[in-house]
Amino acid sequence: MPLPVDRRRALALLGSFVAAPWLAPRVGRAAEAWPIRPVKYVNGFPAGGATDTLSRLLCQKMSELSGQSFVVENKAGAGGVLGADAVAKAPADGYTIGLGGIASNVLAIGSYAKLPYRPREDFTFITGMWQLPNILSAKKDLFSADLKELLAAFKKEPGKYTYASAGFGTTLHLSGEMLNSMAGVQVRHVPYRGAAPALNDLLGGNVDLLFDNLPGSLPSVRSGAIRPVAVTAKKRLAELPDVPAIAELLPGYEMTSWTALIAPANMPPDLVAQINALTAKALNDPG
Numbered sequence: 702m703p704l705p706v707d708r709r710r711a712l713a714l715l716g717s718f719v720a721a722p723w724l725a726p727r728v729g730r731a732a733e734a735w736p737i738r739p740v741k742y743v744n745g746f747p748a749g750g751a752t753d754t755l756s757r758l759l760c761q762k763m764s765e766l767s768g769q770s771f772v773v774e775n776k777a778g779a780g781g782v783l784g785a786d787a788v789a790k791a792p793a794d795g796y797t798i799g800l801g802g803i804a805s806n807v808l809a810i811g812s813y814a815k816l817p818y819r820p821r822e823d824f825t826f827i828t829g830m831w832q833l834p835n836i837l838s839a840k841k842d843l844f845s846a847d848l849k850e851l852l853a854a855f856k857k858e859p860g861k862y863t864y865a866s867a868g869f870g871t872t873l874h875l876s877g878e879m880l881n882s883m884a885g886v887q888v889r890h891v892p893y894r895g896a897a898p899a900l901n902d903l904l905g906g907n908v909d910l911l912f913d914n915l916p917g918s919l920p921s922v923r924s925g926a927i928r929p930v931a932v933t934a935k936k937r938l939a940e941l942p943d944v945p946a947i948a949e950l951l952p953g954y955e956m957t958s959w960t961a962l963i964a965p966a967n968m969p970p971d972l973v974a975q976i977n978a979l980t981a982k983a984l985n986d987p988g
Contacts, residue, residue, distance in 0.1 A: 735795050735975045739770040743799030745784020746867060747777040749897030751917035752960065755831060756800055762983035777894045780868040781805035782816065785963065789818040793825065793965040795972045801826070801963035804871045812870030827962040828977050830984065833914045834934035834957050835876050837864075837947070838927045840906050846928035848950055851910075855886035863889045864910040865899035872958040873912040876933050883951045903927055914958055915940065933957065 740763075744756045753775065760771035776784040785805035791797035806820045818824075839846045844854070855862060866873035869892045877890055891908050893899040896917045903911040904926055911918065911927070919940065921927045929944045933956040937946050947954045962980055964973070 733971070735972060736767055736769040738796065739772055740795070741791075741797045742771050742773050743784045743787045743797065744773055744775050745777065745779075745781030745800060745805060746775065747895035747897055748775055750867065750895050750900075751833065751914035752800060753895075753897070754916065759830070759980075759983055762986055763979055766982055766986070767979060778868070780809065780812070780870040780874070782809055782813065782870075785809075785820075785824075786817045788963055789823040789965060791965050793968040795964070795968065795976060798827065798962060798964045798976065800830075800960055802960035803958060804868075806961070806963070808870050808872070808875065823966050825964040825966055825968040825973060827964055827973060828980050830960045830962055830980070832957055832959045833916065834932055834938060835873055835912050836915050836918050836922070836932050836941075836944070837876070837880075837930040838903065838911050838913065838918050838922060839930050840903050840909055841925075841927060842906065843909055843928070846930050848931045848945060848947065851930065852884050852886060852950070855884070855888055859887035860889055862909045863891050864912060865891045865893055865902060865908040866912050867896040867899055867914075868892050868894060872956055873914070876912040876956045879954060879956060880947065880951070883954055900927075 742756060742760050744753055746752045753773070757773050760773055763771045776787050781800070781802070781804045784799055785801055788797060788799040801824060806824070809816055810820055845851055864877045866877060868874065873896070874890060874892065877888060881888055888910065896913050899911055900913060900918060900921065902908050904921065910930070915932070915938070918927065922929045922941070929941060931945050931947045932938050932941065933954070934946055935948055935955045937944065964976065
C-alpha cells in the first residue's frame with residue numbers, strides 16, 4: 702500500500718500555487734450567504750493519490766473555516782475527464798465544485814476525439830490551486846535507478862520496459878512520452894485509473910517505472926520502498942536534492958502538473974467571489 706502523505710509537507714505543497722487574486726471577480730451587489738449546506742467537491746482521480754490527498758486537506762480546511770461540510774467525491778477515470786464532466790453537468794449554485802486542471806481542461810482536447818464537455822465554455826474557473834512537479838521512480842529490484850544507465854538499456858531493448866501513469870492524457874503520461882521522444886527510446890505505457898493503483902503496482906513489481914506527482918510518491922521514496930530516478934522539473938528539487946532533473950541529460954525537458962478549482966458555467970460573479978475568497982484563505986492557512 703502507498704504510504705500516507707506527510708500532512709505538513711502536503712500543506713506546504715498545497716500552498717505553493719495559491720489562489721490568484723486576478724481570478725476573483727469584483728462584487729457589484731450584496732452577495733447571498735454561501736455555503737448554507739454541504740458542498741460536494743468532485744475529484745476525477747481515485748482515493749490515495751496526490752490530488753486526492755491535497756483535495757481532502759483543502760476541503761478539511763474549507764470546512765473548518767466555513768462551518769459547512771465539504772465532501773470529496775471521487776469519480777475516477779479518463780485522466781480526470783469523468784470528474785470534470787460531473788462538475789460541468791451540475792447546477793451552478795455553488796454546491797458542486799471540483800478539481801480541474803491541465804489534464805481535464807487542456808490536454809484532454811488533444812487526447813480524446815470527443816469530450817462530453819467543452820473544456821473552456823462549460824466551466825467557471827474559480828482559481829488556480831497548486832502546481833506539482835512529477836517524479837520518475839523505479840521498482841526496488843530494477844537493475845538500476847540511474848537515468849543514464851536506464852536510457853542505455855531502453856535503447857538496447859526497445860519495448861521491454863514499462864512505465865505506469867495515472868491515466869491516458871495526464872501530465873504523467875506525457876512525461877513518459879516526452880522522455881521516449883526526446884531520448885529516442887520505447888518504454889511501454891501502462892495507464893491506470895489514478896496514481897494510487899499505479900503506485901501499488903510499482904510497489905508490487907508489476908511495472909518497472911512510474912511517473913507520479915511528487916507528493917504521491919515521496920513517502921515511498923523516503924522509506925526505500927521505491928527508488929527515485931529523476932524529476933521532471935527544470936532543476937533539482939529541495940525535497941530531493943540528490944535526485945537529478947531529467948533536463949540534466951535531456952536539455953529542454955520539463956513537465957509539471959497544475960490544478961484549478963472549477964464549477965459549472967454561468968455561476969453568478971458574487972458567488973464566484975465568495976468561493977474564491979474561501980479557497981484562497983484555506984490555501985494560505987498553515988494550520
